Amino acid sequence: MTIHQLHNRDWGYETNCFVCAPDNRAGLRIPFFHDDTSDMVFADLALGEAYSSAPTILHGGVLLALLDEAQAWACIAVGGRFALTTRTTSEFSSVLMVDTPYRVEARLNHATERKITTDGRIVDSDGAVHVTSTSEFAVLSEAMLERTVGLEATEGVQEHLR
Numbered sequence: 001m002t003i004h005q006l007h008n009r010d011w012g013y014e015t016n017c018f019v020c021a022p023d024n025r026a027g028l029r030i031p032f033f034h035d036d037t038s039d040m041v042f043a044d045l046a047l048g049e050a051y052s053s054a055p056t057i058l059h060g061g062v063l064l065a066l067l068d069e070a071q072a073w074a075c076i077a078v079g080g081r082f083a084l085t086t087r088t089t090s091e092f093s094s095v096l097m098v099d100t101p102y103r104v105e106a107r108l109n110h111a112t113e114r115k116i117t118t119d120g121r122i123v124d125s126d127g128a129v130h131v132t133s134t135s136e137f138a139v140l141s142e143a144m145l146e147r148t149v150g151l152e153a154t155e156g157v158q159e160h161l162r
Helices: 060-077 142-149 151-161
Strands: 003-005 033-035 040-045 052-054 083-092 102-111 115-124 129-139
Touching: 040 060, 060 083, 060 102, 060 115, 060 129
Parallel strands: none
Antiparallel strands: 003 033, 033 040, 040 102, 083 129, 102 115, 115 129
């Protein structure tokens, strides 16, 4: 099993991502990893009360942001494409509690030239699934990639993804 941490700078640009950027003081700063053997993206986390909706329950919107980020990383790390979410369907089977360890996971389902579908889930330390998500992503065109990360970074991105 080969696991490596995912960094936006590996593709030649910096970001202030709310979920994963390590320098975003207002963000979650959650590191994501790619398991090359299983082609899964994951992050381990335990969020405190600052991310609650009720005193001891994690906010559903924060959990959806985590799932979206994991699935976007699956598009990049597994699918080799930068893409934006166009549709997400999620199901919460139980509440998630603050200060409790969880893992968010994502896998690529299907990829075409223009569209990627992914599956995500959040599990506890016993492997019980608490939230599932299926998402569709639109693959960024070269022009949109240039607009998003800049021309110089685009060249580095394209080389890295080939």
